[in-house]
Amino acid sequence: MQAAVLEDERTVRIETRDGPTPAADAVVVRIEHVGICGSDMHYYEHGHNGDNELDVPTIMGHESAGTIVETGADVTGSSVGDRVALEPGVPCGSCRYCDIDEYNLCEDVRFMASPPDDGALVEYVAWPAQRTYSLPESVSTRAGALCEPLSVAIHANRRGNVGSGDTVLVTGCGPIGLLCMDAAYAAGAEDVIVADIVERKLELATERGAAHAIRTDERSLVDAVDELTDGGVDVVLECSGAEAVIDRTVESVRKGGQVVFVGLPQDPELPTDVFGLIDNELDISGSFRFRNTYAEAIELLASGAVEVESLVDFELPLVDTGRAFERAADPEVVKGMIAVNGT
Numbered sequence: 001m002q003a004a005v006l007e008d009e010r011t012v013r014i015e016t017r018d019g020p021t022p023a024a025d026a027v028v029v030r031i032e033h034v035g036i037c038g039s040d041m042h043y044y045e046h047g048h049n050g051d052n053e054l055d056v057p058t059i060m061g062h063e064s065a066g067t068i069v070e071t072g073a074d075v076t077g078s079s080v081g082d083r084v085a086l087e088p089g090v091p092c093g094s095c096r097y098c099d100i101d102e103y104n105l106c107e108d109v110r111f112m113a114s115p116p117d118d119g120a121l122v123e124y125v126a127w128p129a130q131r132t133y134s135l136p137e138s139v140s141t142r143a144g145a146l147c148e149p150l151s152v153a154i155h156a157n158r159r160g161n162v163g164s165g166d167t168v169l170v171t172g173c174g175p176i177g178l179l180c181m182d183a184a185y186a187a188g189a190e191d192v193i194v195a196d197i198v199e200r201k202l203e204l205a206t207e208r209g210a211a212h213a214i215r216t217d218e219r220s221l222v223d224a225v226d227e228l229t230d231g232g233v234d235v236v237l238e239c240s241g242a243e244a245v246i247d248r249t250v251e252s253v254r255k256g257g258q259v260v261f262v263g264l265p266q267d268p269e270l271p272t273d274v275f276g277l278i279d280n281e282l283d284i285s286g287s288f289r290f291r292n293t294y295a296e297a298i299e300l301l302a303s304g305a306v307e308v309e310s311l312v313d314f315e316l317p318l319v320d321t322g323r324a325f326e327r328a329a330d331p332e333v334v335k336g337m338i339a340v341n342g343t
């Protein structure tokens with residue numbers, strides 16, 4: 001079978017690999033769609049993603065869905081022909097974090113396309129049946145693959161306790177930011193204000209329901225939020241990873257509000273005004289991947305509460321993965337997709 005391997009920065013090669021055999025608790029999935037994520041692009045452009053290094057050639061892609069073609073001996077509840085989304089993380093199941101069901105924090109997790117663990121840009125993947133989720137008829141594998149970034153968004157909203165009537169600021173309108181906005185509305189937020197530096201992204205966010213859009217390269221984020229709110233938003237979901245914005249988030253939130261960091265900056269140091277945090281009783285949190293989100297993601301897609309297919313700007317076959325990554329590096333592009341088995 002063919003696989004798209006990131007050998008080094010900006011070097012994707014199509015290689016031939018042996019097809020997988022499922023363990024007793026696993027299924028083999030014929031991969032149909034894989035979304036290109038901001039993290040794939042971090043590896044592609046800089047050779048690292050946060051503090052994870054691309055130290056060995058690695059099959060990229062962790063936003064995936066396809067059809068089960070084989071089941072392991074002990075698998076019940078999944079059948080050949082089921083269309084499924086694959087949750088990309090497989091936790092160890094026995095550490096203190098797995099014990100308390102905070103399995104996204106497992107220190108021994110295997111995560112697709114996180115070197116040395118291979119990802120889903122390959123024709124067939126053997127994956128634990130427990131980490132695959134059936135897609136209803138109304139949800140395509142193209143949409144099913146995007147359960148992954150939607151899961152990041154659901155988890156970020158949970159971390160920020162976004163709820164009924166909240167005003168939320170989402171900084172960065174890539175797929176993660178746009179889906180954070182959608183998930184915030186689904187959680188009951190009243191108004192979502194968005195910020196970006198690319199006009200097309202702000203237009204898209206506005207079409208999807210943003211209450212206000214701010215160009216942070218044209219005006220001060222803090223002044224704009226100040227004009228639009230009575231003393232700041234309830235929650236900031238920071239999805240740009242841009243240091244210039246990260247620095248301003250705590251000034252954009254109301255007293256007693258929450259700031260959730262999702263985007264990964266190149267420079268992880270954060271200057272903190274500790275008096276400001278104390279005096280204003282701010283809650284600052286990080287949001288790392290997701291846990292127990294796939295069922296909700298599929299429900300949001302199936303009910304139509306969140307729509308993802310229109311985020312996809314282009315779709316290319318597996319053999320063109322290198323070209324797809326080049327195209328996805330364009331700041332105007334929101335989501336590139338690989339049709340792995342040509343469907």
Ligand SMILES: NC(=O)C1=CN([C@@H]2O[C@H](COP(=O)(O)OP(=O)(O)OC[C@H]3O[C@@H](n4cnc5c(N)ncnc54)[C@H](O)[C@@H]3O)[C@@H](O)[C@H]2O)C=CC1
Binds near residue numbers: 174
């Ligand atoms: N914490 C986690 O579990 C996860 C974190 N991430 C990270 O989240 C971030 C967002 O992911 P994607 O949406 O896929 O990335 P993206 O690169 O498509 O989106 C980032 C957006 O921020 C905008 N931006 C850049 N500078 C800005 C500024 N000064 N002001 C306002 N907006 C600005 C860009 O124009 C772009 O629209 C990335 O850093 C990614 O690595 C992604 C998945 C999971």
Ligand SMILES: CC(=O)[C@H](N)C(=O)O
Binds near residue numbers: 039
């Ligand atoms: C959860 C993600 O999508 C993230 N890109 C990661 O690699 O951790």
